[in-house]
Amino acid sequence: MESYLKKWRVVFVLLSLGLSVVKAQQVPCYFIFGDSLVDNGNNNGLVSFARANYFPYGIDFGGPTGRFSNGKTTADELAELLGFNGYIPAYNAVRGRRILTGVNYASAAAGIREETGRQLGQRISFSGQVRNYQNTVQQVVSLLGGETQAADYLKRCIYSVGLGSNDYLNNYFMPTFYSSSRQFTPEQYADDLISxxxxxLNALYNYGARKFALIGVGAIGCSPNALARSRDSRTCDNRINSANQIFNNKLRSLVDTLNNNHPDARFTYINAYGIFQDMITNPSRFE
Structure with a gap:
């Protein structure tokens, strides 16, 4: 089921951005921000339990790479559909002109809040990923010969951002390690995350990003981790899903605000929660 979700998410992104699914490369570069769903090796060198550079990870990919899956991630699928010759490299492994095709900054266990995922060890939070992107931009300026050339180049690239799941699973709904659920109501917590x-996102905009695909939090109350904690190992945790929906609704509103404030940019909301729910409700559509 997860593989279907990934493919539908990819197609939805392409359609939302007005891109056709063809072999020719559609954009000059693709930058990726996120967590374990799209991490392709950035955590390999970190002191962390959130690592996937060992078997059985990668068994359908020729071996473990740091991807938290048996094979390709959503970002890999999208890179293929966008016509890239190869996958977008991890930030910790890319050098030189290779950055001009894009960089993957994602880090497993990462969240929007700085402390999210700390019980698992080192990880690169969203702000840390943005700082790494800013370092990349300085290199792009040098490679292309100036800020004007770099800005013209970067505005044609796609930026996908998918964070927030860990802020719930590895923060808000883990009261043994975090106090956030005692400090904030679900509404207040979502407001804090969105802020x-x-x-x-505005920092990315200020460093040249113009085409954004913002992926909402999926139905993580139905994740294997959440199901394992239920009484029958099959019932979704509605507390988690309800909190996710609050966040997603606020993210939709943020997308509208950003589009109004930045008319030269395009922010698109990707309804991962709705896609997942549609698969559960109408499984025959995905056979």
Missing amino acids: RYSTQ
Whole structure:
């Protein structure tokens, strides 16, 4: 089911951005921000339990790479559909002109809040990923010969951002390690996340990003982790899903605000929660 979700998410992004699914490369570069769903090796060198550079990870990919899957991630699928010759490299492994095709900054266990995922060890939070992107931009300026050339180049690239799941699973709904659920109501917590999210998105905008695909939080109350904690190992945790929906609704509103404030940019909301729910409700559509 997860593979279907990934493919539908990819197609939805392409359609939302007005791109056709063809072999020719559609955009000059693709930049990726996120967590374990799209991490392709950035955590390999970190002191962390959130690593996937060992078997059985990668068994359908020729071996473990740091991807938290048996094979390709959503970002890999999208890179293929966008016509890239190869996958977008991890930030910790890319050098030189290779950055001109884009960089993957995602880090497993990362969240919008700085402390999210700390019980798992080192990880690169959203703000840290943005700082790494800013370092990349300085290199792009040098490679292309100036800020004007770099800005013209970067405005044609796609930026996908998918964070927030860990802020719930590895923060808000983990009261043994975090106090956030005692400090904030679900509404207040979502407001805090959106405020931090907005700050980082504006930082990306200020460093040349113009085409954004913002992926909402999926139905993580139905994740294997959440199901394992239920009484029958099959019932979704509605507390988590309800909190996710609050965040997603606020993210939709943020997208509208950003589009109004930045008319030269395009922000698109990707309804991952709705896609997942549609698969559960109408499984025959995905056979």
